[in-house]
Amino acid sequence: MTLPRLVTEIPGPVSRRLQAERAQAVPPGFGVTLPVFVARATDSTLEDVDGNEFIDFASGIAVTSVGAANPRVRERIAAQAERFTHTCFMVTEYEGYVRVAQWLNDRVPGDHEKRTGLFTTGAEAVENAVKIARSYTGRPGVLVVDEAYHGRSLLTLGMTAKEHPYKTSFGPFPADIVRVPNANPLRGRPVAEVLAEIERIVDEHGGEAFAALVVEPIQGEGGFVVPAPGFLAGLRTIADRHGIVLVIDEIQSGLGRTGRLFASEHEDVTADLLLTAKALGAGLPLSAVTGRADIMDAVHPGGLGGTYAGNPLACEAALAVFEILEEPGVLEAVADIERTVRAALEPLRHEIGVVADVRGRGAMMAVEFADPDTLAPRADLAQRISAACHAAGVLTLTCGTHGNVIRLLPPLVIDPQILRAGLDILVGAIRTATADPTDPEGEA
Missing domain, CATH: 3.90.1150.10 (Aspartate Aminotransferase, domain 1)
Structure with missing residues (x-):
């Protein structure tokens, strides 16, 4: 045909x-x-x-990366649906959640001990990363990059750069968000100049003002912008210098989309917190925050969660995705x-x-x-x-x-x-x- x-x-x-x-x-x-x-x-x-x-050529905006009707995903979901569809992991637990967390902990870049929390949407992952970073640092501020897209909730809209159609008529947005320039190779300035300006912006506000610096390793809605060489590494250095949590948003670029499990691997840059969603659940709502154990453990019991967070059907879909990604x-x-x-x-x-x-x-x-x-x-x-x-x-x-x-x-x-x-x-x-x-x- x-x-x-x-x-x-x-x-x-x-x-x-x-x-x-x-x-x-x-x-x-x-x-x-x-x-x-x-x-x-x-x-x-x-x-x-x-x-x-x-x-x-859309994959549900990078969601159905293993195909929109993958038989292995369907089989795992159907088998789980025969057992039960939901209990709420914060009420009674189930093994699939733990297995997804373990897989991500083992494969997200970084030799440090890690923890993973599961949520429902990409925007939830971003918001929870900010919550976790604020809890860990005791600081309010969030640094984001120009041309970024991080979601449609009010906090993530404040972090998103594009005005229309995302932000039009929905303000005011949360405070404590500061935007810094992007190193766009087609339209931007030399990367050293961009990083110097970011350092100046951080110094003007005081590095102690910022809990998190959030960046996409390849921008999504911003235009699939691959950052100039050295940009992500420079952000890592700035974050380390000021004690800021580096959050790498791999919601669109992660889980094999760029030919590596995570796009940040191309730059050899390790996040403090790394975010996944979209392809993670193969079409079922699932997102994750994976990061350094000391940062993830800073939140008090009961401070993280959500009624549907880490739903068992979505966890089974994710486990199928992991199996497919590991096939030769x-x-x-x-x-x-x-x-x-x-x-x-x-x-x-x-x-x-x-x-x-x-x-x-x-x-x-x-x-x-x-x-x-x-x-x-x-x-x-x-x-x-x-x-x-x-x-x-x-x-x-x-x-x-x-x-x-x-x-x-x-x-x-x-x-x-x-x-x-x-x-x-x-x-x-x-x-x-x-x-x-x-x-x-x-x-x-």
């Missing part, structure tokens, strides 16, 4: 009917990238209720994904002026569109190209502070032929959009 497979217009008639029902039942604040309703999935594709089969060749295949994406997209940087950058690691790749002379963002092109991919049967996502980046998050287990077929469609959409005679800025 040739993929993608389209048998109706997009969206098809059944999806349109369901979309009309959705509009009457769900508030418009919940956006949608592609208004089709999914009926079933494979490791590489999503099939909608009209029988159209799409190549999946899985992480090596992620490096092949990067090579395939680069081979398809990097030639466009030299042929098409508005293709400003192709970047990323592993199966976390992106292409940025900007004016070749000024680097003015071209969100219009990113949106147009992504829409063309959707119409042709490839699910892509946009991101970036200015919305001018197309991000690629295929499942780690995507079939190589399906990957190449999707990339052919993406490359064709880029060429068509940038050759538009009504858009002279889009030409090479």
